[in-house]
Amino acid sequence: MxxxxxxxxxxxxxxxxxxxxxxxxxxxxxxxxxxxxxxxxxxxxxxxxxxxxxxxxxxxxxxxxxxxxxxxxxxxxxxxxxxxxxxxxxxxxxxxxxxxxxxxxxxxxxxxxxxxxxxxxxxxxxxxxxxxxxxxxxxxxxxxxxxxxxxxxxxxxxxxxxxxxxxxxxxxxxxxxxxxxxxxxxxxxxxxxxxxxxxxxxxxxxxxxxxxxxxxxxxxxxxxxxxxxxxxxxxxxxxxxxxxxxxxxxxxxxxxxxxxxxxxxxxxxxxxxxxxxxxxxxxxxxxxxxxxxxxxxxxxxxxxxxxxxxxxxxxxxxxxxxxxxxxxxxxxxxxxxxxxELPPQTIDSPSARMTPTSLKRGICFDRVTFRYPGSQKAALQNFNLAIPAGKIVAIVGANGAGKSTLLKLLCRLYDPQEGNIKWDDVDLREFPIQHLRRLITVLFQQPVGYNASVAENIGFGDVTASASLSEIIDAARGAGAEEVIDRLPKGYHTLLGKLFESGTELSGGEWQRIALARAFLRQAPLIILDEPTSAMDSWAEADWMERFRQLALFRTAIIITHRFTIARRADIIHVMADGQIVESGSHDELLVLGKLYAQSWQAQINVNS
Known part of the structure; x- marks a missing residue:
């Protein structure tokens, strides 16, 4: 029984x-x-x-x-x-x-x-x-x-x-x-x-x-x-x-x-x-x-x-x-x-509006609160930040301050639980997700190295545009990757990575330059770079920053970095701590304030000297 x-x-x-x-x-x-x-x-x-x-x-x-x-x-x-x-x-x-x-x-x-x-x-x-x-x-x-x-x-x-x-x-x-x-x-x-x-x-x-x-x-x-x-x-x-x-x-x-x-x-x-x-x-x-x-x-x-x-x-x-x-x-x-059947939560609005082609006034974080899934602690709490159009803005702070969280929210990898993020006074959630992401080009903190040719690695920055070789070369030159590519056995046709036969492996800094070129290829009005020079030495870093200023001309750029030598060249610097902006201004203005930025700057200078 x-x-x-x-x-x-x-x-x-x-x-x-x-x-x-x-x-x-x-x-x-x-x-x-x-x-x-x-x-x-x-x-x-x-x-x-x-x-x-x-x-x-x-x-x-x-x-x-x-x-x-x-x-x-x-x-x-x-x-x-x-x-x-x-x-x-x-x-x-x-x-x-x-x-x-x-x-x-x-x-x-x-x-x-x-x-x-x-x-x-x-x-x-x-x-x-x-x-x-x-x-x-x-x-x-x-x-x-x-x-x-x-x-x-x-x-x-x-x-x-x-x-x-x-x-x-x-x-x-x-x-x-x-x-x-x-x-x-x-x-x-x-x-x-x-x-x-x-x-x-x-x-x-x-x-x-x-x-x-x-x-x-x-x-x-x-x-x-x-x-x-x-x-x-x-x-x-x-x-x-x-x-x-x-x-x-x-x-x-x-x-x-x-x-x-x-x-x-x-x-x-x-x-x-x-x-x-x-x-x-x-x-x-x-x-x-x-x-x-x-x-x-x-x-x-x-x-x-x-x-x-x-x-x-x-x-x-x-x-x-x-x-x-x-x-x-x-x-x-x-x-x-x-x-x-897993349902996505970050979806297009039923009443999505036409996506703009440029950024005219700027981006605004308005009383944004965000917690990562499964976390009780807020990464951002009642957060406010204004990023004016056409400026290079640096965001600095210690690890865990919430810098990379801003990137993820701007790209709508997540949506905030409270508040909103506005693009020229329009909530990002009003735009179709894929159209919004076409307006942004990003270099992530851990750039991806694809086991493909150099030209393909850079061309992945804008696959819908089918970039020509000359456009790929221009992007590589802007990223300071041209010298790296010239040393490769087949130039732009060299297979990168060691996953397949005849592939060539690059150093961390070289991969980073290729990833920068990929980010630069997309002619987007907003550029976001997360620790873009973490694998570069100080000489290469200074040369890259000068190139970047020319490349970012008439576009808006956000550089997330812990290197104050990069941040000092930005038009505006925001200092983050515990999910909040605690200081804002130019390099000289923040040094005069004598607070966290000035103390951290002095500490880095002492270490480097």
């Missing part, structure tokens, strides 16, 4: 997953319509062929018995040979259709994989930036990404096998009914234990998989640390290789032990289910042999029964196994659809 209640609970849980089955089939249909139709036709034919073979085998045996008693009778032999030829043709046709079906499944698999990859990529691009700072998001992404590529195809294959086996089973049941109405029922009962095992352990495996997602991700993290170039030097210098290798091994041992225990329990349960099925098969076969001894059935009937019952039992076990696998795949696919 306990087992039956357990099965009932599992089946009830499975019904809640049915919407995922329909969505999965719709997903496969959207990815490969024509191939799915061909696949369905082949399955129906494949489902009927075993029944035809069983029927022809019975006819052959019943033809052979009198032929053996009558000697070499050509008429009897010819009839038997024709049946043999038909059976051979059916078997050959089944092999041909099987090969064709495998090819069709491969095509479907590739089409579905690419289709799902596209869905995941679209969601990853559209999802809020905030999700990337939440561990739960990475758990969801890991679960969706890990199984998304093969689960829908596996579900389709299971569904196809279910259809094929159902057709075969119904035909076999019709064959068995002529020998006794109870035989199809015995066939069903003999396979129920196997079905119970599949459903129970599908659910247990899924629950284990959910429970260990974080551990699985951590094991991948250790694997990544041990195999990626960016960590190789530090692992060797500090002798961390053995530490992370041991951590990986311990975690994998734990996961492996739990997985092996689950597999052991499932194997024992399958063994018990097979024993029950064998006993019922023996009873049914013994009854049929007794009927043959009594002369109630022929030898052909006995052969027909054995093949029908044996195949029917195998088909029934496969069919129930298909149901269990479908249930399991629906559980896993729930993670994919949950990921695809």
């Amino acid at each position: 306990k087992s039956l209640r357990h099965l009932k609970i599992k089946l009830k849980g499975g019904l809640s997953q049915l919407p995922y089955l329909l969505r999965s089939l719709m997903l496969v249909w959207a990815a490969a319509k024509k191939w799915t139709i061909v696949w369905a036709i082949l399955l129906v034919v494949q489902g009927l062929l075993p029944v035809v073979t069983v029927y022809l085998t019975q006819q052959l045996i019943d033809n052979l018995v009198p032929a053996l008693g009558a000697g070499a009778n050509w008429e009897k032999v010819r009839s038997s040979l024709m049946l043999v030829a038909l059976i051979g043709s059916i078997i050959l046709l089944s092999q041909i259709l099987g090969s064709l079906l495998n090819w069709v499944r491969t095509v479907q698999s590739e089409l579905v994989r690419d289709y799902i990859s596209n869905l995941i990529h679209e969601k990853s691009i559209a999802i809020d930036y905030a999700f990337y700072e939440i561990p739960e998001y990475y758990d969801r992404l890991h679960r969706a990404r890990q199984d998304a590529y093969f689960r829908p195809v596996t579900l389709l294959e299971n569904g196809g096998n279910l259809l094929q086996n159902s057709i075969t089973l119904m035909a076999m049941a019709v064959v068995l009914t002529r020998f006794g109405i109870w035989l199809p029922l015995a066939l069903l009962i003999s396979t129920l234990p196997a079905f119970y095992v599949v459903v129970r352990y599908s659910n247990e495996n899924y629950q284990w998989w959910l429970r260990t997602t974080a551990d699985e991700r951590r094991s991948w993290y250790y694997y990544w640390l041990l195999t990626e170039m960016q960590y190789a030097a530090e692992l060797r210098l500090f002798g961390l290789g053995e530490h992370f290798k041991s951590a990986y091994r311990i975690l994998r041992r734990k996961l492996r032990s739990e997985r092996v225990q689950l597999a052991r329990n499932e194997s024992l349960a399958n063994l018990g289910a097979s024993a029950i099925a064998l006993v019922l098969t023996a009873v049914a076969l013994a009854w049929m042999v007794w009927q043959a001894i009594l002369g109630r059935v022929t030898l052909g009937d006995l052969a027909l029964f054995y093949q029908a019952f044996d195949r029917g039992q195998n088909v029934m076990r496969s069919l129930l196994g298909n149901l269990g696998q479908i249930y399991s795949n629906m559980l896993f696919l729930g993670n994919l659809f949950e990921f695809l």
Whole structure:
């Protein structure tokens, strides 16, 4: 009774997953319509062929018995040979259709994989930036990404096998009914234990998989640390290789032990289910042999029964196994659809207005309060700041003062919880997000180095404009990257990075100049640079600042920096501390005030001297 209640609970849980089955089939249909139709036709034919073979085998045996008693009778032999030829043709046709079906499944698999990859990529691009700072998001992404590529195809294959086996089973049941109405029922009962095992352990495996997602991700993290170039030097210098290798091994041992225990329990349960099925098969076969001894059935009937019952039992076990696998795949696919349904919070306003092409008056932070997701502390509290158009504005302050938060809010990677940010007196949320971002060019504190050519790395700054080589060269010259590029083996056509063959690695400062050129390529009215010279020496820094002033002419620029040698060349300097502007003015004005800026300036001068 306990087992039956357990099965009932599992089946009830499975019904809640049915919407995922329909969505999965719709997903496969959207990815490969024509191939799915061909696949369905082949399955129906494949489902009927075993029944035809069983029927022809019975006819052959019943033809052979009198032929053996009558000697070499050509008429009897010819009839038997024709049946043999038909059976051979059916078997050959089944092999041909099987090969064709495998090819069709491969095509479907590739089409579905690419289709799902596209869905995941679209969601990853559209999802809020905030999700990337939440561990739960990475758990969801890991679960969706890990199984998304093969689960829908596996579900389709299971569904196809279910259809094929159902057709075969119904035909076999019709064959068995002529020998006794109870035989199809015995066939069903003999396979129920196997079905119970599949459903129970599908659910247990899924629950284990959910429970260990974080551990699985951590094991991948250790694997990544041990195999990626960016960590190789530090692992060797500090002798961390053995530490992370041991951590990986311990975690994998734990996961492996739990997985092996689950597999052991499932194997024992399958063994018990097979024993029950064998006993019922023996009873049914013994009854049929007794009927043959009594002369109630022929030898052909006995052969027909054995093949029908044996195949029917195998088909029934496969069919129930298909149901269990479908249930399991629906559980896993729930993670994919949950990921695809993650709702973005930073979205376009329903009444979005036309985006301007320039910045005429300036940008204003008006009583802005912002907290990062999951944090109780406000990064900005009732924050106010005015950035006049056409000026170079430096924002300085200690780490954690809130400088980079301004960048993220201006780019609408986040929206503030209170207050607003205005572009020429219009709230940023009134503009379509993508149009707003076209008005801004940014160099982030950790610039990205793409494993692509120099020209492509710079051209990524404005992919919609398809910049010419001369425009790319101008951007590189403005960023002070020209000398770096001239030293490369193929100039602007040099492949950067070491991920692919013949790639050339750059230093941190060189990568930063390439990223600066990428930022400069976009002719946006607002330039935001986050620590733009952090990897440059003082001589290169002074040269770059002079270039930048010319480049930023007639545009608005915000430089976020902790280097006062850069800040001093700005038109206006704002000093941040604890999420607030505490001082504002030119370099000379702030020195006269003698407060935080002046103290920090003197400290930097003393260190540099």
